[in-house]
Amino acid sequence: MTKDILVFAEQRDGHLQPTALQCLAAAAALAKKSGGKIVAALIGQNPAAVAAPLEQAGASAILIADDARFAKYNPLTYTRALTALIEKADPQVVLLPATVMGRDLAPRVAVRLHAGLATDCIEIDLDDKGALLVRRPIYNGKAFNKVHFAADRRQIASIRPNAFLAPAPDASKKAERIAVTVPHDAADDRQTTKEIVRTGGEEKDVTEASIVVSGGRSLKSADNFKIIYDLAHAMGGAVGASRAACDAGYQPHSRQVGLTGKTVTPNLYVACGISGAIQHLAGMRGSRRIVAINTDAEAPMLKLADIGVIADLFQFIPLLTQEVKILRG
Amino acid sequence: MKILALAKHVPESTTNIKVKADGSGIETVGVKFVMNPFCEFAVEEALRIREKNAAAGIEVTVLTLGPAAAADVVRTAYAMGADQGVHLCDDAFTSIDEIAAARTIAAAIKSRGFDLIIAGKHAIDYDSGQVGPALAECLGWPHVGAVVAIEWAADMKSMTVRRRIEGAEEVVNIKLPCLLTCEKGLNEARYPSLPGLMKAKKKPIETLNLAAVGVAQADIASATKMGEFAPPPPRPPGRMLKGSPEEMAKELARILREEEKLI
Numbered sequence: 370m371t372k373d374i375l376v377f378a379e380q381r382d383g384h385l386q387p388t389a390l391q392c393l394a395a396a397a398a399l400a401k402k403s404g405g406k407i408v409a410a411l412i413g414q415n416p417a418a419v420a421a422p423l424e425q426a427g428a429s430a431i432l433i434a435d436d437a438r439f440a441k442y443n444p445l446t447y448t449r450a451l452t453a454l455i456e457k458a459d460p461q462v463v464l465l466p467a468t469v470m471g472r473d474l475a476p477r478v479a480v481r482l483h484a485g486l487a488t489d490c491i492e493i494d495l496d497d498k499g500a501l502l503v504r505r506p507i508y509n510g511k512a513f514n515k516v517h518f519a520a521d522r523r524q525i526a527s528i529r530p531n532a533f534l535a536p537a538p539d540a541s542k543k544a545e546r547i548a549v550t551v552p553h554d555a556a557d558d559r560q561t562t563k564e565i566v567r568t569g570g571e572e573k574d575v576t577e578a579s580i581v582v583s584g585g586r587s588l589k590s591a592d593n594f595k596i597i598y599d600l601a602h603a604m605g606g607a608v609g610a611s612r613a614a615c616d617a618g619y620q621p622h623s624r625q626v627g628l629t630g631k632t633v634t635p636n637l638y639v640a641c642g643i644s645g646a647i648q649h650l651a652g653m654r655g656s657r658r659i660v661a662i663n664t665d666a667e668a669p670m671l672k673l674a675d676i677g678v679i680a681d682l683f684q685f686i687p688l689l690t691q692e693v694k695i696l697r698g
Numbered sequence: 699m700k701i702l703a704l705a706k707h708v709p710e711s712t713t714n715i716k717v718k719a720d721g722s723g724i725e726t727v728g729v730k731f732v733m734n735p736f737c738e739f740a741v742e743e744a745l746r747i748r749e750k751n752a753a754a755g756i757e758v759t760v761l762t763l764g765p766a767a768a769a770d771v772v773r774t775a776y777a778m779g780a781d782q783g784v785h786l787c788d789d790a791f792t793s794i795d796e797i798a799a800a801r802t803i804a805a806a807i808k809s810r811g812f813d814l815i816i817a818g819k820h821a822i823d824y825d826s827g828q829v830g831p832a833l834a835e836c837l838g839w840p841h842v843g844a845v846v847a848i849e850w851a852a853d854m855k856s857m858t859v860r861r862r863i864e865g866a867e868e869v870v871n872i873k874l875p876c877l878l879t880c881e882k883g884l885n886e887a888r889y890p891s892l893p894g895l896m897k898a899k900k901k902p903i904e905t906l907n908l909a910a911v912g913v914a915q916a917d918i919a920s921a922t923k924m925g926e927f928a929p930p931p932p933r934p935p936g937r938m939l940k941g942s943p944e945e946m947a948k949e950l951a952r953i954l955r956e957e958e959k960l961i
């Protein structure tokens with residue numbers, strides 16, 4: 370086992386998952402301490418198309434498993450491929466995004482490699498024996514727990530989206546690209562991914578956006594959500610909604626943030642007219658920065674927020690959208 | 699066909715979680731424990747498959763791994779309609795990690811001839827989501843995680859399922875034997891019936907310890923260990939903007955752009 374750190378750089382159809390770059394930032398902190406190298410691993414059909422941002426973010430080598438069979442995610446073929454790439458690099462630590470794919474893949478790989486695994490980590494470090502030591506939210510963010518790893522086994526951690534800032538790209542950095550052939554096993558054909566159906570139209574999903582603008586029932590109608598969409602588009606973010614707004618039919622449940630909806634951890638969460646019921650806070654309190662806009666000065670969301678604005682939504686949000694457009698050009 | 703549903707005993711979702719002063723865990727005194735909601739979907743789906751194919755002689759078993767009190771989730775599953783219940787219970791299991799738990803479950807059920815295993819997407823206590831996929835790997839089975847819809851083939855030997863991913867759904871064909879994990883939206887779990895609850899109290903539960911599971915302690919040696927528990931860090935105090943709506947909009951956009959570099 371080398372002291373190296375391998376990052377599984379998730380991509381779908383040539384789109385690199387942003388958390389993959391954030392994993393490289395986490396890997397850099399470990400590498401600085403251990404002296405290991407950072408190796409990126411790509412799996413897909415022509416995944417090398419997204420290799421450049423990985424080398425510019427600090428990977429010194431990129432292992433590439435390129436095959437038409439990897440065009441769509443299949444836990445069996447991807448477990449076989451990632452296991453082969455890990456065995457080739459022989460790293461002490463493996464990091465991967467705690468996305469739907471990463472959550473699905475990591476346990477299988479950990480079993481196959483007899484490795485330790487902690488999911489959805491927000492802090493990572495090495496202990497005094499040089500083994501991985503992580504911190505992760507439990508009970509939906511109501512508590513945090515440290516997880517210690519056995520030093521003599523491989524150590525795998527998935528990284529929560531937006532827990533780390535992606536490194537600034539450095540165009541002068543280059544990585545060696547190494548193609549790895551993964552043998553085909555007919556047993557992997559017991560499952561096949563037929564197609565991927567977009568459910569949110571062309572809008573970004575709340576779980577994959579670094580900015581989320583959410584509206585509550587005080588928007589009063591589905592049509593009025595247009596001001597929320599306008600602000601989200603001006604910021605380059607996704608639209609979320611409270612349970613009350615979804616139950617009232619203003620937005621589909623796929624946009625619901627909260628205990629019974631989706632958990633989001635964006636860099637910026639803008640809560641517009643959301644009072645901050647416990648069930649909503651459970652889905653967004655892990656956000657890096659929270660802005661609350663509300664008419665009610667006593668709203669719990671204003672107490673949680675980093676920046677609070679007491680104003681009428683229908684007047685304030687279009688003004689904010691306009692200012693954002695001016696600043697972002 | 700034999701279906702296995704996995705169920706975990708967890709604090710109820712609205713519990714006010716308090717970390718013990720010494721950081722060794724959370725306070726459990728006075729905390730109500732229930733079946734993990736994602737496991738309710740698993741038990742429900744198993745029962746629906748049995749009910750829709752009444753002539754097929756389908757048997758539904760529920761399995762839990764946990765301390766003595768976890769037997770309650772087997773009783774809940776009985777009251778919902780499960781046929782058999784298995785409780786893996788031994789002091790040796792109390793501090794094992796998720797992968798070791800999957801290996802333990804795999805050893806316990808390997809020779810029982812299940813065709814389908816249904817689990818929750820994750821448990822709402824430790825939010826780790828490892829046991830389902832790890833168990834499929836231990837058994838050498840295919841799996842689909844975060845399933846929201848199932849369509850069976852006529853011969854009941856394969857299915858087409860939809861799983862929720864970021865902003866989309868994947869449509870997957872999968873052959874039995876296989877494992878599925880349930881996402882919210884797959885079904886609405888039924889409430890246990892009163893007569894069901896009465897009968898569940900008397901129905902025997904098969905309790906298996908380490909020796910009965912037939913797994914050596916060395917084989918389930920955990921590669922991770924839970925350390926210190928802590929409450930969430932307090933957020934730094936926020937600031938309230940002041941001025942006219944126009945002034946506040948300008949100031950907020952400036953802070954987000956220039957100070958915080960978020961937009």
